[in-house]
Amino acid sequence: LAKTTQPISMDSYEGQEVNITCSHNNIATNDYITWYQQFPSQGPRFIIQGYKTKVTNEVASLFIPADRKSSTLSLPRVSLSDTAVYYCLVVLNQAGTALIFGKGTTLSVSS
Amino acid sequence: KAGVTQTPRYLIKTRGQQVTLSCSPISGHRSVSWYQQTPGQGLQFLFEYFSETQRNKGNFPGRFSGRQFSNSRSEMNVSTLELGDSALYLCASSLEGITTDTQYFGPGTRLTVL
Numbered sequence: 412l413a414k415t416t417q418p419i420s421m422d423s424y425e426g427q428e429v430n431i432t433c434s435h436n437n438i439a440t441n442d443y444i445t446w447y448q449q450f451p452s453q454g455p456r457f458i459i460q461g462y463k464t465k466v467t468n469e470v471a472s473l474f475i476p477a478d479r480k481s482s483t484l485s486l487p488r489v490s491l492s493d494t495a496v497y498y499c500l501v502v503l504n505q506a507g508t509a510l511i512f513g514k515g516t517t518l519s520v521s522s
Numbered sequence: 523k524a525g526v527t528q529t530p531r532y533l534i535k536t537r538g539q540q541v542t543l544s545c546s547p548i549s550g551h552r553s554v555s556w557y558q559q560t561p562g563q564g565l566q567f568l569f570e571y572f573s574e575t576q577r578n579k580g581n582f583p584g585r586f587s588g589r590q591f592s593n594s595r596s597e598m599n600v601s602t603l604e605l606g607d608s609a610l611y612l613c614a615s616s617l618e619g620i621t622t623d624t625q626y627f628g629p630g631t632r633l634t635v636l
Contacts, residue, residue, distance in 0.1 A: 443622075454526070454612050454627030455565070498565060508578045508621050510567035 415499055415513040422519050429486045431516050433499030436480060444475060444482045445500045448493075449515070455498060458484065486518075494520045524549065526615050526628035534634045540601040543631045547594050547615030553577075554596040555620050556588060559610040559630070570620050571596050578620060600633075608635045 417433040435444070443462045447455035459466055459473045461482070466473045472485040486493060499513040527546045535541050547554050555570040555578075567580040571590035588598045594615070600607055610630040616623035 445624075447627075452629070454614070454629050455625075456627070457624045460624065500565075502621060504621055508570075510580070510620060512565040512567075514564045 415501055415511050417497075417499055417513040417516045419514070420517040420519070422521070423489055425490055425520060425522050426488050429489050429493075429518060429520075431484045431486075431497055431499075431518070432481055433484070433513050434481045435499070435501045435511070438479055438501055438503065440479075441504045443502050443504075444473065445502065446471070446473065446482075446484045447498045447500065449496045449498065458497075489518075489520045491520050491522060494518060526613060526626055528611075528613055528628040528631050530631060531629065532632045532634075534636065535603050536636050537603055537605060539603050540599065541603060541633060543598045543600075543611055543613075543633075545596045545598070545613035545615075545628060547596070547613075548626055551615035551617055551626070552594055553616045553619040553623070554590055554594060555614050555616075555625065556596070556598050557612040557614065557627075558582070559612060560608075565612075567620075568598070572619055603635045605635050607633065609633060 415435045423429045445460040446458040449455040459471045461473045463475050474483045496515045496517050498515045501511045503509040529544045553572045556568040558566045570578040574590045585601045590596045612630045614625035614627045616625050
């Protein structure tokens with residue numbers, strides 16, 4: 412059974428690059444990884460999604476190594492407003508569909 | 523374009539009662555999925571509805587059920603409430619479904635069971 416593991420918390424300062432890694436075992440080539448951001452009293456907000464190698468959008472990058480046993484969310488030059496909880500999600504498309512969320516990483520950005 | 527809306531935002535019930543939560547997806551989205559979020563278990567997938575049919579289901583007991591209407595609006599029902607059902611219930615919508623599409627989440631309904 413697939414499981415995702417991510418750090419409970421991380422601290423950073425404004426302007427720094429933050430990398431949050433999620434470990435996920437037993438995922439197949441058609442299973443994809445998604446990262447969400449959640450602020451208090453709000454629903455999760457989509458950040459980025461990918462299957463393999465590297466994906467970049469206007470807010471983040473997602474790195475997935477060849478063995479696909481982990482993925483790393485990279486936030487360039489964080490600001491105070493990036494303080495939030497970040498969740499990785501693996502969508503398993505194996506004999507049906509299952510969604511496996513990580514427990515979330517609380518990122519605290521200080522000035 | 524309006525986002526996903528959920529009603530009510532807060533709800534207090536007692537054990538043994540039942541509850542119905544409502545979700546209105548983004549216009550044009552045909553898939554609605556439901557999630558339970560608790561401090562202990564985190565985010566867990568309940569089920570997905572697409573074109574009025576349940577398409578995927580998580581590992582929750584039969585007390586948790588849902589339905590979707592022809593306008594894609596969805597309701598989730600929990601019967602015989604237990605204390606452990608206290609949680610934030612989130613719904614999300616997408617164009618074609620959870621297997622490939624970005625999910626857009628609503629603000630959630632905070633359910634407290636006393």
